[in-house]
Amino acid sequence: MPTYAIGDIQGCELELHRLLERIRFDPGSDHLWFAGDLVNRGPGSLGVLRLVRSLDACSVVVLGNHDLHLLALAAGNQKHAQKSTLQAVLEAPDREELLDWLRHRPLLHHDSAKGYTLIHAGLPPQWTLGDARACAVEVEAALRGPDWRDFLFAMYGNEPSRWSSELTGIDRLRFITNCLTRLRYCTADGALALKEKSLPANRPAGVFPWFQCPGRQTRTTRIIFGHWSALGYWDQDNVWGIDSGCLWGGSLTAVRVRKSKPIEPLHLPCAGYLTPGADGD
Numbered sequence: 463m464p465t466y467a468i469g470d471i472q473g474c475e476l477e478l479h480r481l482l483e484r485i486r487f488d489p490g491s492d493h494l495w496f497a498g499d500l501v502n503r504g505p506g507s508l509g510v511l512r513l514v515r516s517l518d519a520c521s522v523v524v525l526g527n528h529d530l531h532l533l534a535l536a537a538g539n540q541k542h543a544q545k546s547t548l549q550a551v552l553e554a555p556d557r558e559e560l561l562d563w564l565r566h567r568p569l570l571h572h573d574s575a576k577g578y579t580l581i582h583a584g585l586p587p588q589w590t591l592g593d594a595r596a597c598a599v600e601v602e603a604a605l606r607g608p609d610w611r612d613f614l615f616a617m618y619g620n621e622p623s624r625w626s627s628e629l630t631g632i633d634r635l636r637f638i639t640n641c642l643t644r645l646r647y648c649t650a651d652g653a654l655a656l657k658e659k660s661l662p663a664n665r666p667a668g669v670f671p672w673f674q675c676p677g678r679q680t681r682t683t684r685i686i687f688g689h690w691s692a693l694g695y696w697d698q699d700n701v702w703g704i705d706s707g708c709l710w711g712g713s714l715t716a717v718r719v720r721k722s723k724p725i726e727p728l729h730l731p732c733a734g735y736l737t738p739g740a741d742g743d
Contacts (some may be wrong), residue, residue, distance in 0.1 A: 465573075465719040467495040467580065469704035470688040472528060473504025473547065474732060477714045478513065481730045485716055489520045495571065495719065497688030498526025498582030498643070500564075501548060503709050504735050507532075508550045511560045523567045525605075526582040526689060527643040527743055533605070534614040536561050541618055565605050569642045570598035576721050583689040584645030584672035587652045588625045590679045597638040604635055623654045644743055646690055648675040661692055673701045686719070695727055708732040 466485055471478050487494070500514055500523065501507035514523060532548050534541070536557070551557060571580040572595060585594050604613040616632045617639050629637060640656060647655040647669045655669045662671050670676070671693075673685070681700060688705035690696075695715055696703030702724060708714040711734025718725040 463491055463493055465493040465495060465576065466716045467497060467686050467702075467704055467719050467724075469497050469706055469715040470499040470526065470691065470708065471496070471501075471504070471510050471714065472499050472709045473501055473507035473510055474708045474714060474735070475504070475506025475509035475513070477708055477730055477732045478510060481714050481716055481728070484728060484730055485718075489517060492520065494521040495580050495686070496521060496523040497580060497686065497704055498524045499528040499688060499705075500526070501532050501551065502528040503547055505547075507548055508554055508560075511551060511564065512556070515560060515563050518563070522571045522580065523564075524571055524580050524582050525564070525567050525569050525643065529564060529567070530614070530617065530639070530643060533561060533565055534617070537611040537614040539615045539618075565610065568598060569601055569639075570595055573719075576719055578684045578686055578719055580686050582643050583687060584641060585678075585680050585685070586625050586641050586645070586654065586672070587648060587675040587678040589641075591683045594642075594680065598642060601635055601638050601642070620654070620656045623656070624652065644689070645672050646693075648672050650676055652677070659692070671699075673699045686717070686724075695729070697724075697727075709735055711736075 494517060496514060500510050532551060535548060536552060617636055619636060622633050622637050640654060644656055645654060647658040649655055649669055658669050685701045687703055690703055691705045691707035691710060693703050695706050702717060704715045704717060706713045706715040706729060713729035713731050715727050715729050717727045
């Protein structure tokens with residue numbers, strides 16, 4: 463059963479259809495991993511959600527920050543609403559079915575048979591894979607529980623910036639969420655540097671891409687991630703970054719996930735819907 467991991471789509475529905483055609487995707491025998499950020503900014507978020515949900519039996523989706531933003535808007539949290547292009551989803555006749563399905567997606571997927579872990583953004587250096595899996599479950603429980611709307615009102619913010627096993631409540635959940643859905647950089651001593659978005663070659667002294675942070679406990683864990691469109695395709699440091707900036711005129715990327723090293727990526731060129739620039743959250 464071939465498995466393909468696909469980078470951030472962000473509402474680029476036409477490109478997703480073309481990519482699935484290019485890999486000759488067969489829902490009867492193939493499997494898809496989506497690295498999060500299915501929605502926002504692009505013109506076809508509603509169509510992307512409907513398509514990916516229809517493939518639920520043969521796919522895995524991990525949540526990205528834009529997916530959480532959609533859920534927050536639906537819950538009534540209008541913070542950052544001006545950055546949204548999600549009105550078509552919020553007004554759709556099947557919105558409740560789509561949002562309920564999205565709210566029940568995981569934040570981390572681990573395939574022990576293939577030896578890969580799928581996340582949207584990053585992991586702090588202090589976490590082992592076991593820590594990451596357990597922490598992801600905590601946020602998933604909050605999203606799926608009776609107080610999920612409260613969580614979606616409180617999740618925004620950059621603090622706390624440093625991990626402690628003694629963190630509790632919303633501080634703990636916010637830290638976990640920021641790692642798994644927003645992280646790019648950490649400081650040398652392991653604090654999150656969420657405001658830093660430069661390319662690795664231009665990074666300030668003292669900050670490191672999360673996957674190059676000194677002492678990273680998951681350095682032997684093979685990780686596939688998205689989120690960092692300015693980084694482009696990345697296959698070093700035992701990680702594979704597959705957000706290659708479809709929305710910005712780059713490409714939509716798929717890699718075939720195998721027990722050995724993933725097959726070389728397939729990049730589908732995209733028209734681009736926004737002017738390239740600093741990659742915001």
